[in-house]
Amino acid sequence: MSHCVVGGGASGGRIWNEKKGRARVKDTADSYVTADGRTIGGVVMEMKNITLRFGGVVAIQDISFDIREGEIRAIIGPNGAGKSSMLNVISGFYTPSEGEVWYKGTRRPQMKPYEVARQGIARTFQNIALFEGMSVLDNVMCGRLTHMKPSILSQMLWKGKAEHEEVANREMAERVIDFLEIQHIRKTPVARLPYGLKKRVELARALAAEPTILLLDEPMAGMNVEEKEDMSRFILDVNDEFGTTIALIEHDMGVVMDLSDRVVVMDYGKKIGDGPPDEVRNNQDVIDAYLGVAHD
Amino acid sequence: MSQTQAGVGGLLSVPALLHRNASEFGQAPAYREKEFGIWQTWNWSQTEEEIEALALGFLKLGVKEGDFIAIIGRNRPYLYWSMVAAQMVGAVPVPLYQDSVAEEMAYVMDHCGARFAVVGDQEQVDKIIEIQDQLTQFEHMIYLDPRGLRKYDHTHLHAYRSVQEEGRENRATFEADLRAREGKLDYDSRCVMLYTSGTTGKPKGVVLSNRNVIESARASVEFDSLVRSDDVLAYLPMAWVGDFIFSVGQSYWTGFCVNCPENAETMMQDLREIGPTYFFAPPRVFENLLTTVMIRMEDASKFKKRLFDRCMAHARKVGPAILDGKPVSGMDRFKYWLGDLLIYGPLKNTMGFSRVRIGYTAGEAIGPEIFDFYRSLGINLKQLYGQTEATVFITAQPDGEVRSDTVGVPCPGVELKMDEKGEVYYRSPGVFVEYYKNAESTAGTKDAEGWVATGDAGFIEEDTGHLRIIDRAKDVGKMADGSLFAPKYVENKLKFFPNILEAVVFGNGREECTAFINIDLSAVGNWAERNNIGYGSYQELARHPQVMDTIQGHVEEVNRSVAEDPMLAGCQVHRFVVLHKELDADDGELTRTRKVRRRVIEEKFADIIAALYDGSEKVSTETEVTYEDGRKGAIRATLEIRDAAVVPVKTRSMAAE
Numbered sequence: 021m022s023h024c025v026v027g028g029g030a031s032g033g034r035i036w037n038e039k040k041g042r043a044r045v046k047d048t049a050d051s052y053v054t055a056d057g058r059t060i061g062g063v064v065m066e067m068k069n070i071t072l073r074f075g076g077v078v079a080i081q082d083i084s085f086d087i088r089e090g091e092i093r094a095i096i097g098p099n100g101a102g103k104s105s106m107l108n109v110i111s112g113f114y115t116p117s118e119g120e121v122w123y124k125g126t127r128r129p130q131m132k133p134y135e136v137a138r139q140g141i142a143r144t145f146q147n148i149a150l151f152e153g154m155s156v157l158d159n160v161m162c163g164r165l166t167h168m169k170p171s172i173l174s175q176m177l178w179k180g181k182a183e184h185e186e187v188a189n190r191e192m193a194e195r196v197i198d199f200l201e202i203q204h205i206r207k208t209p210v211a212r213l214p215y216g217l218k219k220r221v222e223l224a225r226a227l228a229a230e231p232t233i234l235l236l237d238e239p240m241a242g243m244n245v246e247e248k249e250d251m252s253r254f255i256l257d258v259n260d261e262f263g264t265t266i267a268l269i270e271h272d273m274g275v276v277m278d279l280s281d282r283v284v285v286m287d288y289g290k291k292i293g294d295g296p297p298d299e300v301r302n303n304q305d306v307i308d309a310y311l312g313v314a315h316d
Numbered sequence: 317m318s319q320t321q322a323g324v325g326g327l328l329s330v331p332a333l334l335h336r337n338a339s340e341f342g343q344a345p346a347y348r349e350k351e352f353g354i355w356q357t358w359n360w361s362q363t364e365e366e367i368e369a370l371a372l373g374f375l376k377l378g379v380k381e382g383d384f385i386a387i388i389g390r391n392r393p394y395l396y397w398s399m400v401a402a403q404m405v406g407a408v409p410v411p412l413y414q415d416s417v418a419e420e421m422a423y424v425m426d427h428c429g430a431r432f433a434v435v436g437d438q439e440q441v442d443k444i445i446e447i448q449d450q451l452t453q454f455e456h457m458i459y460l461d462p463r464g465l466r467k468y469d470h471t472h473l474h475a476y477r478s479v480q481e482e483g484r485e486n487r488a489t490f491e492a493d494l495r496a497r498e499g500k501l502d503y504d505s506r507c508v509m510l511y512t513s514g515t516t517g518k519p520k521g522v523v524l525s526n527r528n529v530i531e532s533a534r535a536s537v538e539f540d541s542l543v544r545s546d547d548v549l550a551y552l553p554m555a556w557v558g559d560f561i562f563s564v565g566q567s568y569w570t571g572f573c574v575n576c577p578e579n580a581e582t583m584m585q586d587l588r589e590i591g592p593t594y595f596f597a598p599p600r601v602f603e604n605l606l607t608t609v610m611i612r613m614e615d616a617s618k619f620k621k622r623l624f625d626r627c628m629a630h631a632r633k634v635g636p637a638i639l640d641g642k643p644v645s646g647m648d649r650f651k652y653w654l655g656d657l658l659i660y661g662p663l664k665n666t667m668g669f670s671r672v673r674i675g676y677t678a679g680e681a682i683g684p685e686i687f688d689f690y691r692s693l694g695i696n697l698k699q700l701y702g703q704t705e706a707t708v709f710i711t712a713q714p715d716g717e718v719r720s721d722t723v724g725v726p727c728p729g730v731e732l733k734m735d736e737k738g739e740v741y742y743r744s745p746g747v748f749v750e751y752y753k754n755a756e757s758t759a760g761t762k763d764a765e766g767w768v769a770t771g772d773a774g775f776i777e778e779d780t781g782h783l784r785i786i787d788r789a790k791d792v793g794k795m796a797d798g799s800l801f802a803p804k805y806v807e808n809k810l811k812f813f814p815n816i817l818e819a820v821v822f823g824n825g826r827e828e829c830t831a832f833i834n835i836d837l838s839a840v841g842n843w844a845e846r847n848n849i850g851y852g853s854y855q856e857l858a859r860h861p862q863v864m865d866t867i868q869g870h871v872e873e874v875n876r877s878v879a880e881d882p883m884l885a886g887c888q889v890h891r892f893v894v895l896h897k898e899l900d901a902d903d904g905e906l907t908r909t910r911k912v913r914r915r916v917i918e919e920k921f922a923d924i925i926a927a928l929y930d931g932s933e934k935v936s937t938e939t940e941v942t943y944e945d946g947r948k949g950a951i952r953a954t955l956e957i958r959d960a961a962v963v964p965v966k967t968r969s970m971a972a973e
Contacts, residue, residue: 035454035472036445057467157353194352199463204581206353246944257464 051089060281061089064265065110065233070119072105079105080116081289087233092259093267094276097286098309103269104146106286107235110267111143112136124232138166140232144222144239146269152211156221159210160196163228164189196228199261200254216247220254227258234258236268240275248272252279273310277301285309329501329526331367331404333568338364341571344544347393350578350586358393360571366393368494370401370476372483375490377432377456377474381406381497384428384509388412388421389436391550391576394460394476396563398434399508406497407432408506410521411554413513413908414440415901417946420519422447424511428521428752429453434476438464441473503527508564509752510557512704513907521752522557522704531745532707533565535728539712540674542594546572547671549592551583556909557704558678562596565707587668595675599682600910602697604838605667606686607814611842627655628692635660635692640716660693669695676700676712678723679909681785681804683812687720699723701783705761705768706730707746711783722782732783738773739789773802791914793824799886801829806878806887807912813870814839815863818899820912821889822925828890830928832921833867834898840866855953858894864958867894871960879963888962891928893935895921896953902942924955933957 050062065087072080080102087093095103108114109121112131121128123139131139142163150159167189168175174182197203200220205213210221219239226234239255240248252275258264270276276283277297285293285300287309293300300306327333337346342361349356358366379385385402387409389395399409410428412421414436421443425433431453435441441459448454458474459465465473483490507526511519536542550563563574572594577586613624634648644652664670675690678700690697696715701723702708711732713724726732730744743766750758762768773792774785786792787802795801803821806829810819817836823829835858844851844860851857875888899905904916918925920939927935936954943949 035448036469191352194354198352201579203353203578204585249945253464260466261463 054281058090058260060091063087064089064124066122067106067109068120068122070106070109070116070121072102072109072114073117078289080109080286082119083286083289083291084119085284085291085294087265087267088282089265090259090263091265091281092255092279093265094280094283095267095269095286096271096273096276096283100288101286101309102289103286104237107143107237107267107269110233111141111235134166137229140230141235142226142229142231142233143235144219144226144237146237146241148215148218148222150210150218150222150225153209155207155209156202156213156224157193157197157206159221160193160224160228161189163196163225164193166229167192192230193228196224199257200224200227216243216250219243219247219251223251223254223258227262227264230262231264233265233267236266236270238269238271240270240272248275255279327530328503329403329498329505330400330507330529330564330568331498331501333530334360334364334367334400337568337571341544344571345573346567346571347396347574347576348590349393349576350582350589353578355575355589363393363397366480367397367401367404369480369483370397371404371494372487372490373479373481374401374405374407374432374483375493376482376486377479379405379407379432381500383407383432384410384430386410386412386425386428386430386433386435387554388416388433388440389414389460389554390580391552391554391559391563392436392460393574393576395434395436395554396550396574398458399560399564400568403501403507404498405494406500406505408509408523410509410511411560412511413553413555415553415908416443417902417942418443418446422450424519424521425451425454427518428509431455432458434458435460437461441465441468501526503530504749506749508560510555510560510704513909513911520754520757523749523752524557524707525749528707528746528748529561529565530569531729532561532709533569535745536561536709536712537566537570539714539728540594542566542570542572542674544571546570546593546673547590548572548574548594548596549583549587549590550574550576551580551587552596552598553908557708558596558702561708562594584668588666589668591668591671593671593673595669595672597675597677598679598909599677599686600680602677602682602686602690603811603814606689607836607839609663609667610814611839614842614846624659627659628689630655631660631692632688635694636688636718639691639694639696640718656694664693664695669693672696674698678702680911681808682720683808684720685812691718701785703770705748706742706744707748709744709746710740710742710770713782717780717782719782722777722780722784724783725781726783732776733767734775737789738775738786738792740770740772740774740783740785741767742770743767791824795823795829795886796825796827797886800883801887802884803829803887803914805884806831806874806889809874809877810870810889815843815866816870818906818912820899820914820917821887822918822928823887826929829887830925831871831889831892832917832924833871833892833894835863835867835894837898854898855896855951858896859953859956864894864956867892868958868960875960875962879965882965885963885965888965889960890962891957891959893924893928893955893957895924896937896955897939897941897951900942902944903940927957 051059053059063086068084070080070083095106097103109116112133115130168185174180197206202220240251259266280297282295283297283300284291285306292305292309293303327336337360343359345357346360346363347358385407387395387398402409412424433444444457456472458476458479460476462475504525504527507524507529509521509523511521548562552559567574575590577583613621630651634644634652637644638652672695675695675697677697698713698718701711709727710730711724711726730742733741747766747768771789772785773787773789774783776783787804791803793801801824806821807819810816815836816833818834820832821829837854840857840863844857857863871889871892878888879885901908905913923937924935934954934956938950938952940948940950
């Protein structure tokens with residue numbers, strides 16, 4: 021993927037020099053700059069010793085990691101490793117049995133998912149959860165709900181603030197639609213769309229909320245190569261253009277290694293690796309977990 | 317022929333027309349584009365301001381007079397403005413096909429030595445970066461859509477908006493230079509350079525002068541009485557001469573509004589919303605639209621289907637006559653009125669043709685059935701014959717004299733003649749200046765008196781004065797027995813069937829004709845769906861026995877129709893094969909305007925052609941294909957060759973006259 025170009029001007033016949041990579045090139049006290057020119061800021065979310073139990077089953081066991089501002093953070097692991105549970109903890113759908121979630125420097129109390137959404141965390145789902153009977157535009161507009169302030173009465177009468185807000189919200193929705201190139205299906209009911217497009221619409225809805233952190237649960241599951249390429253490009257562009265911090269779960273290792281800045285690896289509810297893709301790739305525990313290993 | 321030496325009212329260039337429009341009717345809409353779900357409008361005054369700002373920005377960047385500026389992207393007002401801004405500073409815009417692969421782009425940009433490019437988005441930026449080593453003179457690139465480009469090296473890359481801002485800020489510095497350069501533009505200055513797609517060899521850069529463009533626009537506007545309140549939808553490639561004439565030449569001459577769709581996929585919806593009054597489309601668009609309508613009618617309820625069939629039958633009977641103003645009985649008129657209320661009106665509205673006053677089709681022959689379908693609905697669809705070298709117009713059909721088998725009478729100011737072999741020559745004010753850096757080809761195409769060879773064989777009908785085109789002159793050949801071989805004639809008849817997307821007929825110098833067929837995936841796919849026939853790919857569907865049977869039926873029907881014309885009866889298709897892949901411009905089999913490249917196909921599929929003539933029933937083959945991202949792959953297939961019934965012809969050898 022050649023998505024990034026930086027470097028000097030016209031030299032030796034070439035006008036543009038191409039440089040790739042997401043390695044750190046410049047460190048400062050609280051942030052660092054990557055080779056492709058992005059600035060990764062300080063910690064925006066921190067999971068501290070999270071444990072999650074369902075009755076006797078321990079889904080997540082004492083896991084700690086952080087997410088820094090502006091980065092693409094991947095959570096990988098084999099089936100049943102507890103990745104989706106982790107995402108559900110972040111999104112407030114599950115409350116951890118033990119441990120703390122720190123968000124923007126404060127400890128997050130137990131919250132309802134909609135309260136978490138208001139805090140600026142949006143997500144997509146592994147199994148698409150759109151309103152099938154509604155149009156793409158209406159689905160995307162739903163993403164704006166947390167930004168709608170007027171009273172019910174004002175909305176019903178369509179007067180004053182409600183009207184202005186609707187225009188502003190629609191504008192944002194349209195920007196997202198334009199960004200994700202789904203203009204041609206704007207008025208199409210979601211039920212009539214193919215899978216790959218539904219995934220994109222779900223991303224659009226999450227993006228319409230203008231989140232601080234975007235959680236993507238297997239954004240590329242069930243897609244063909246071309247759709248995966250498109251989706252990767254959209255994820256990178258979202259990160260680029262909106263500066264959105266992204267945490268994603270993905271099975272496709274190639275995609276994860278290409279996209280993410282740092283990777284958390286989980287296996288049987290435990291964290292077995294954490295670091296930049298190259299480091300994780302060479303981690304023996306990770307190789308064992310993915311390729312299987314003989315237990316003697 | 318009247319060549320106006322001084323121009324019309326001192327309007328010697330497109331920028332001059334822009335200033336006239338802005339001062340005479342500055343508030344009238346000039347451009348519309350759908351963006352963020354809303355149609356955004358710019359009037360002529362705003363357009364003038366936008367273009368001037370960009371032109372000043374060009375000067376700041378160092379654009380020199382005579383420079384070539386490549387314009388690459390989908391139809392957007394900003395790119396049209398870039399063309400006019402380029403003209404304003406004395407540079408020459410060179411619009412390129414946005415779907416060209418990087419190698420094709422490298423050839424063209426290097427040939428003209430473009431120093432600057434204005435491009436639509438990251439895709440085009442990446443292509444130019446990819447080929448930068450091959451471009452010796454290239455300096456700066458300007459892009460419209462910033463998406464994905466944030467991190468690119470911006471020393472030689474500029475956002476369109478920022479170039480305009482720079483221009484506005486430095487108006488005081490550069491304005492005098494801009495006016496001086498504009499003042500130098502005259503009727504013989506280069507207006508635009510367009511690369512012809514070229515069915516053979518490398519593309520050639522056709523240089524058109526202001527005279528060519530403005531005279532052609534003026535004559536054609538008068539021919540069809542276009543007015544300022546007209547609306548066109550700009551959706552055909554900007555690199556194509558037709559779009560330049562409709563969206564720039566005619567638009568600036570009359571001052572009508574150019575509407576740009578949101579993107580290629582929303583084109584049909586946007587067409588419906590705008591409802592253009594003047595519409596141009598190649599036959600393919602009309603065919604696709606008709607196919608969509610027919611497919612949807614197949615799925616409609618019985619009652620609706622019957623109503624549709626009844627009304628359409630009546631429309632076919634009297635519709636064209638009513639459109640041409642011929643006498644039609646009161647009862648028939650009433651029934652047509654009723655049909656219009658129930659079917660034709662809503663149908664036209666669905667297709668976006670409710671307001672079409674003048675519709676043109678050109679580029680390829682259009683099937684009589686398709687042509688009549690639209691005309692019977694009351695859509696004034698006409699045919700046009702032209703080419704880049706003529707600044708489009710050679711012949712066109714006047715209102716009331718429209719037929720599917722002719723291309724009309726010579727346009728105002730155009731003279732026609734045929735040589736002894738039947739090749740059509742023309743001379744007009746629109747005749748191009750030269751092929752850029754290719755004096756040899758220029759001399760080979762245009763003689764000292766200004767006559768240009770079209771490369772098409774045709775004749776003028778004696779009673780009507782209409783021109784009829786048979787085929788490309790170089791494709792017309794002789795069969796082994798001496799009878800006339802006109803492949804396009806047969807291919808067009810085949811392509812008139814909705815199931816057949818593309819056909820290539822062989823037979824020059826042979827005993828009998830054979831054909832390659834491409835099925836139309838949308839039409840055949842829909843049929844398969846309705847008949848519960850599963851398929852995984854184009855390849856699988858193409859070799860389904862029932863599909864083969866259907867295609868065989870079509871081929872035999874064409875043979876019967878071809879046999880009726882004694883001159884061409886020798887061209888009946890004896891054997892055919894349904895190809896395992898769609899012919900594609902990326903593989904070089906078609907031009908970017910989707911014309912068949914015979915030589916390439918003959919070479920590439922030599923094994924299949926050999927099998928068509930050696931009597932074998934099957935042929936195994938492997939073909940290289942190019943994927944969308946430029947990677948190459950190969951597909952293997954075993955193809956079934958079928959024999960088609962032909963009508964015996966006795967008078968074959970004497971028919972070649």
